Amino acid sequence: MRHDMGPERCVARDAEQQQALGAVLTKGGTAIVGPLGVGKTALLCAVASRLDAARFDVVWTVATRASRQVPFGAFHGLLGGARERLDEGLAYGALRTELARRSGPRTPVLVVDDVHHLDDRCAALALGLAAEGRARLLVAARSEPAAAVSDAVVALWKDGYVQRLDVAPLGLAGTARLLHVLVDGEVARGTVDLLHRWTGGNPLLLTQLVRHARASGRLAAERGLWWWRGPRTVPPGLAEVFDHELDGLTSAEQDALAAIALGEPLALAAVEAVACDAVEALEERGLVRTADGGGQILVRLGRPLLAAAVHRRLPRLRRRRVAAALLAADDCPAPDPVVRARWQLEADGPVDAALLIRAAEATRGHDPELSCRFARRALRESSAAAVVLARALVESGDGAQARHVLERARVDAPTEAARLRAEVALAGHVCWVERDPAGAAADLTALGARTTSPAARSAVDGVRALVLLGGGRTSAAVEVAEQVLRTTVRGPGVAPARLALSVGHALSGRTRDAVALAEQTAADGNTPCEVGELARIAGCFARVWGGGAGPESGPASGGGTDPDLDQVWGGGAGAALGAPPGSHPASAFLDGLRLWALGDHQEAVVRLREAVLRHSGGTRLLRTEASCRLVGCLAEAGRPDDAERALAAGPPDAVGFVPGHERWARAAVAAARGEVTAATAGLTAAADIARREGCWAVAAEYLTCAAWLAPAGPPAGLVDQLARAAGHIDAPRLLAGAQAALALARGSGTELLEHAVRLDGLGMRAPAWRLAEKAVAALRAHGHRHGDAVILVNRLRDHQGAVAPALRPDALTARELEIASLAASGLADRAISSRLDVSVRTVESHLARVYRKLGVRSRRDLPSALRA
Incomplete structure (x- = not known):
């Protein structure tokens, strides 16, 4: 038996194992068919190991390209040294005799790995064994072999001698399970998505990539979560596999493959402009695939990670020549800006600085190294690239160099407008990177005072509104933003002012206004890419509290992001310019916030832990919010020790959009420890901070949490504060939670039940369950209403996966x-x-x-x- 296949390669293949095993036990055997690396050999090993040794004798052989050149080469171990003198008839008799000798009273099971490599004579022997029923066959075959397969091999499953089992690559959930086994730990959801996209769910590629990445440090654990860092690489073992497939290509085929690797998916016309009549031969070899798209034929590489392998083999001069040819194909449909910007870098000729700047912005979040390349080259043509380069350097972890670039740009600015742009960016750097929003606001105030142009002053004030917002000064931020929008119709200050006002609306509870303004900002063609991304964050944040994500949307347990949020996010500039889905650092936070709002604490903790990691570097825009939400979620899940450790590992700092967030997180930990008085005091203090800044939605959330802590219902003073806050908000989820907490004070069982049903309808099943339990206690003597409440409690408890409490001794006579x-x-x-x-x-x-x-x-x- 082969021993080089680790058990992890069969992760998530339980159903296939059962099907293959059943075919061996009850039929003539099975043929496991699938693409290279999908785990066919591992399945052979797993199925063979489950056969009862008292009933079956397993005999292994492996067919190879080389064995086809040797007479009966694949059955060398079974036919012995006399195989050169045997014809087909004698060979069949010798094979049957040897199998009978080995197996004795047991049933022989002939396992043939890579059966597609059998030559015609060996294939005829295998078919004869299957036809006579002398042995069970367990074979594995490539679904897309490079060479023709013997018709006798195809006849094994075509004529029904064995059952064919087609094995597909792993789905996202299977990829997550395999990664968990490979690293023996929890893998960040974004890393699971990334590796699944790179490998197509191919277990061989995934296993090799992970092992190489762990050894090279690309995949490392931080705070108990495994995380991918840097661009994708091709492990040496996989490079050898790909090199074998790429050998023997003509020069034109190599050019065509290089062109596709430099810009897939690529229009067929563009590939043919580089290498005419080469795509068809590549498609026959399975190296490329074609599909219709947008009224044209698009060409992609046929294997996951093949692009990286082609890049690795691509000489610099060929890369330069092919990129130049692609740029010269003016009559072909233009690819997205990132791809065209890559071509300009590779061709090493004249560049479009504006295009490179757009590409640098688009790749900054998910590939800062490439973003730096784009920006550095653009900086040679335009001083406007300095700001983009600084942002890319921040994302790559070099904040000091980023500040140096901005200071140099301020000194060397060729115009007053360029100097102003550098100074505004430097203030933003002070706020988001150096975590000093108060200092940044002071710098912008001084800069605005020195600025004489109304348009320039508007640009400064637009950014100042965002900085004030990041310092927790919501009311001042809204005032500045409204002033900009009253006095300015267009210009660089409009988009950041709209963004600041959208966030202010969301925090104040005006979610409909917040979403509308965020969508207007993102859709405006004059909105900078970065501001458009932030507008989508604001819109998604408002939609979470506004009930935009339904109770059944998003992953139940398999991860991924919510479809409603994806719909908002999917039209973003980042996606349009080549950013992978979910690559923005805010995506994990938004999904964690949604899951927390729906009461799924377990999945919310996973996503929020990832969000904290993703905001541990770069601009760390939502670092405080991610850290506090993680602490609160752990506390509400009954894990106060874990919550305190999370708070110590990632304490909030001076940058925070949500006023009173740190007090709320610490109060949640106190509540989890049963310290009700301290928790209530902390929550009311946090609500006072939020209320002073006009953040009624935030205040309502804090006060709702406080209302739940009182054993006999919230006190009158707290009720009055909560009722006042609720009167300012239109967010359905926040409003429903606040009104349910107010119902606690009145204690009406019927009203409690109605609010529980409403919360359940909004997907807020955790608070609905708690409210329904209180309704049960209040409705004990109310007949069918009590029964309705108990039914709701049981259903919500089952949904939460909780164990039902034992009945009281007097529950039943x-x-x-x-x-x-x-x-x-x-x-x-x-x-x-x-x-x-x-x-x-x-x-x-x-x-x-x-x-x-x-x-x-x-x-x-x-x-x-x-x-x-």
Whole structure:
């Protein structure tokens, strides 16, 4: 048996193992068919290892290209040294005899790996064994072999001698499971998405890539979470596999492959402008694939990671010549700006500085090294690239060099406008990178005072509004933003002012206004790329509280981002310019916030931990918010020790958009420890901070949390504050939570139940469950309403995966428990009445009370209710 396949290669293949094993046990065997590296050999090993050694004798052989050149080469170990003198008939007899000798009374199982490499004579022997039923066959074959397959091999499954099992690459969930096994730890969701996209879910590529990345430091653990750093690479082992496939290409085919690797997907016309009539041969070899798109034929590489392998083999002069040819193909449809910018760098000729700046902005978040390359080259042509270069340097972790670039740009600025641009960017650097929003606001105020042009002053004030917002001074930020928008119709200050006002609206609870203004900002063609991305963050944030993500949207347990948020995010400039989906650092935070709002604390913790890591470098825009939300989520999940460790590892700093966030996080930890008085004081203090800044939505959230802490319901003063805050907000989720907390003070069971149903409808199942439990206690003597409340509690508890509490000793009387047990066992009412010598009416009345107490509808629900 082969021993070089680790067990991790069969992760997420349980169903395929069962199907293949069943075919071997009950039929003539199975043929596992799939592309290179999908895990066929690992499946062979797994299935063979599960065969009972007392019943089956497993015999292994491997077919190779080289064995095709040797007579009966694949069966060398079974035919011995006399194979050169054997013809097909004698060889078949010798093979059958050897298998019988080895297996004795057991059934022989012939395992042939890479069966597509069998020559015609060996294939005929295997087909003969299958046709006679002398042995079970367990074989693996490539679905897209490079060479023709013997018709005898195809006949194995075509004529039904063995069952064909097609194995596809892993899905996203399977990729996550395999990564978990490979690193023996939790992998960041963004890294799972990235590696799945790079490898196409191919287990061989994934395994080799992860092992190489761990050894080289590309994949490393930080704070218990594995994280990919830097661009993709091709491990030496995979490079050898790809090199074998790329050998023997003509010069034209190599040029065509280089062109596609430099810009896939590429229009067929563009490829043919570089190398005419080469694509067809590459497609026949499986190296490229074509598809219709936008009224033209698009060409892509046919293997995951093949682009990286082609880049690795591509000589500089060929790369330069092919890129120049692609740029010269003016009659071909232009690719996206990032690809065209790459061509300009590779061609080493004249460049379009504006194009390179756009490409640098688009790649800054997910590939800062490439962004720096674009920006450095553009800086040789335009001083405007200095700001973009500084941002790329920040994302790559070199904040000091970024500041030097901005200071140099301020000194060397050729015009007053260029100097102003550098000074504004430098103030932004002080705020977001050096974490000093107060200093940045002071610098911008002084700069605005020195500026005489109204348009220039508007540009300064637009950025100042954002800086004030980042320092937690929401009311001042809104005032400055409104002043800019009152006095300026167009210009560089409009977009940041709109963005600041959108965030201010979201924090104040005006979610509809916030979303509308954010969408207007993002859709404006004059909005800079970075501001457009931030506008989408503001819109998504408002949509979370506004109920834009339904209760069933997004991942239940497999991860990924919410479809509603994806819809907002998908039209972004980053996506349009080649940024991978979910690559923006805010995506993990927004998804974690959504999951937390829906009560899915386990998944929310995963995403928020990733968000904290993603905001540990670069501009760290939402670092404080991500850290505080993670702490609060851990605390609400009943993990105060973990929450305190998270707070110590990533304490909030001076930059924070949500006023009072740190106090809220610390109060959540106190509440998780049962320190109700301290928690309530912390939450009300945080609400006061938010209220002073006009952030009514934030204040309502804090006060709602405080209202839940009071065992006998919130006190009158807290109720008045919460009612006042609720009167300012239109966010459905926040408003529903606040109104439910106000209902706690009134204590009406019917009202509590109605609010629980409303929260459940909004997807807020955790607070709905808690409210429904209080409704149960308040409705004990209210007949069917009590039953409705119990049913809702049971359903929400099951959804949350919680264990039902034990029944109170007096929940059911002895007679009720006896009758309920008999009914649960399947006895009808008349049979129960006969056994207990009571009337049928008595049985029915007892069961009615049992149903009401247990919160079930019929006897079908009794077994699970009684077990609980």
